[in-house]
Amino acid sequence: MDFKQIIAHCKEYGFIFPSSEIYDGLSATYDYGPNGVELKNNIKSYWWKSMVQMHQHIVGLDAAILMHPKTWKASGHVDAFNDPLVDNKDSKKRYRADVLIEDYMAKIEGKINKDVEKARKKFDDFDEAMFRSTNGRIVERQAKMDAIAKRLADAMRNGDMADLKQQIEDYEIACPVSGSKEWTEVRQFNLMFSTQLGNVAGEEGKLYLRPETAQGIFVNFLNVQKSTRQKLPFGIAQVGKAFRNEIVARQFIFRMREFEQMEMQFFVKPGTEMEWYKYWKETRLNWHKAIGSPESKLRFHDHDNLAHYANAAVDIEFEFPFGFKELEGIHSRTDFDLKAHQDLSGKKMQYFDPEVNENYVPYVVETSIGCDRMFLSQISNALQEETVPDADGKESTRVVMKLHPAIAPVKCAILPLLKNKEELTKTAKEVYDKLKYSFNCQYDEKDAIGRRYRRQDAIGTPYCITIDFDTVENQTVTIRDRDTLQQERVHIDELKSKVFAKTDMSTLF
Numbered sequence: 001m002d003f004k005q006i007i008a009h010c011k012e013y014g015f016i017f018p019s020s021e022i023y024d025g026l027s028a029t030y031d032y033g034p035n036g037v038e039l040k041n042n043i044k045s046y047w048w049k050s051m052v053q054m055h056q057h058i059v060g061l062d063a064a065i066l067m068h069p070k071t072w073k074a075s076g077h078v079d080a081f082n083d084p085l086v087d088n089k090d091s092k093k094r095y096r097a098d099v100l101i102e103d104y105m106a107k108i109e110g111k112i113n114k115d116v117e118k119a120r121k122k123f124d125d126f127d128e129a130m131f132r133s134t135n136g137r138i139v140e141r142q143a144k145m146d147a148i149a150k151r152l153a154d155a156m157r158n159g160d161m162a163d164l165k166q167q168i169e170d171y172e173i174a175c176p177v178s179g180s181k182e183w184t185e186v187r188q189f190n191l192m193f194s195t196q197l198g199n200v201a202g203e204e205g206k207l208y209l210r211p212e213t214a215q216g217i218f219v220n221f222l223n224v225q226k227s228t229r230q231k232l233p234f235g236i237a238q239v240g241k242a243f244r245n246e247i248v249a250r251q252f253i254f255r256m257r258e259f260e261q262m263e264m265q266f267f268v269k270p271g272t273e274m275e276w277y278k279y280w281k282e283t284r285l286n287w288h289k290a291i292g293s294p295e296s297k298l299r300f301h302d303h304d305n306l307a308h309y310a311n312a313a314v315d316i317e318f319e320f321p322f323g324f325k326e327l328e329g330i331h332s333r334t335d336f337d338l339k340a341h342q343d344l345s346g347k348k349m350q351y352f353d354p355e356v357n358e359n360y361v362p363y364v365v366e367t368s369i370g371c372d373r374m375f376l377s378q379i380s381n382a383l384q385e386e387t388v389p390d391a392d393g394k395e396s397t398r399v400v401m402k403l404h405p406a407i408a409p410v411k412c413a414i415l416p417l418l419k420n421k422e423e424l425t426k427t428a429k430e431v432y433d434k435l436k437y438s439f440n441c442q443y444d445e446k447d448a449i450g451r452r453y454r455r456q457d458a459i460g461t462p463y464c465i466t467i468d469f470d471t472v473e474n475q476t477v478t479i480r481d482r483d484t485l486q487q488e489r490v491h492i493d494e495l496k497s498k499v500f501a502k503t504d505m506s507t508l509f
């Protein structure tokens with residue numbers, strides 16, 4: 001399914017709505033509907049259980065979104081959490097200078113790919129690698145792209161706004177809206193949203209909405225360590241909202257201004273951070289594979305430019321409908337954050353290591369994943385259109401969301417065969433009442449049974465349970481599997497264990 005169809009499906013089936021839509025929406029903010037909130041909660045639960053419940057030495061935290069403003073001075077966000085901003089003078093539209101240059105590179109890449117596809121059609125025994133390395137026009141374009149990429153990376157690393165502006169001029173980049181090449185200077189734009197304390201006027205009362213959840217963990221490091229008597233290495237996990245005033249916010253829930261992070265800081269002895277970095281890289285990749293994300297859609301990408309706090313960093317990228325993009329980051333953050341808080345607050349952020357009888361500031365390996373991006377990865381991977389046999393033997397197409405049953409919003413649908421037969425609806429409601437304590441179930445009696453099956457397929461319900469006249473006779477029902485379409489007759493008393501066996505999250509760990 002293409003990206004537009006996925007977005008439309010999310011709205012039609014109650015997964016995601018544009019925020020405040022009746023006022024034409026607010027860009028880059030979205031609301032999760034009834035099925036969306038279930039799926040999102042299941043993703044969070046999968047993360048929390050695999051991090052906190054499965055690890056004896058990882059504990060949870062729920063820190064406040066608002067923090068003392070000095071937090072963001074110490075963390076470097078006040079001074080360094082910037083994107084390069086440029087305005088077009090004619091359209092008055094704002095852009096990220098680096099994104100304009102990246103889009104320019106993507107156009108060159110598009111031309112290369114077009115030439116490759118043309119040649120593929122022309123030659124029977126087409127050797128793509130050979131063609132790319134020998135075709136004069138492609139070699140020239142590739143060299144141009146490499147040079148642009150290097151110049152962009154250098155300018156970003158050095159914070160060289162003048163060169164970013166020069167690049168936009170050198171490549172003659174025009175505004176996509178007005179077509180004009182009249183640009184303002186490129187300047188740094190801080191991505192933090194600010195707000196004001198009610199009882200303190202002016203700069204002193206200026207607060208920020210947290211741009212990452214991690215700092216709530218750092219400032220609580222000793223509170224958690226002492227209250228839970230943890231020894232190194234140990235981790236603190238947190239799920240919560242983060243806010244970034246993104247200049248370019250596009251691609252649906254991929255880049256939002258208000259989003260949710262699932263972060264874990266693992267505190268280790270200095271010198272052991274690389275072995276833990278390797279451990280978390282593998283562990284996190286396996287977490288993605290276990291939920292059914294195909295290996296071919298996952299890859300590691302080492303950071304070209306390390307953030308101000310890191311000595312090693314890698315992204316787990318996922319192949320979204322718009323290409324491979326960052327889904328999760330694993331960062332070796334050294335002792336940067338704890339030391340910075342220690343310096344600014346004047347409070348010791350040290351751990352006493354009884355094994356060596358010494359105090360020191362631990363190093364940190366962080367895993368950080370956006371819950372919304374994880375949601376998008378699951379939806380875009382699961383949503384499919386396929387041809388299936390109909391009840392009358394003909395073929396028809398169905399839209400089915402093949403989510404892993406453990407995170408599916410609804411675990412089973414209870415469907416009386418006919419709506420106006422009280423003996424069926426009464427029994428169906430009894431079955432629903434029996435199962436609702438264990439699973440999120442749906443009762444549906446409206447429309448023909450085939451249409452009800454399709455509705456459940458479209459939201460990814462693993463099982464449909466149909467109550468018919470035999471049920472009244474012998475207490476058996478049919479249970480239909482979403483993926484195989486096989487229908488099996490089972491006794492009502494067996495339903496709970498059957499649904500549980502299919503949807504139990506613990507099979508993933």
Ligand code: GAP
Binds near residue numbers: 246256326
């Ligand atoms: N504490 C480290 C940190 O925040 P990050 O790479 O800036 O690192 C971590 O963000 C994750 O948060 C990303 O991998 C992504 O999944 C998610 N994320 C970041 N910005 C986002 C945005 N604007 N919208 C949705 N998700 C975002």
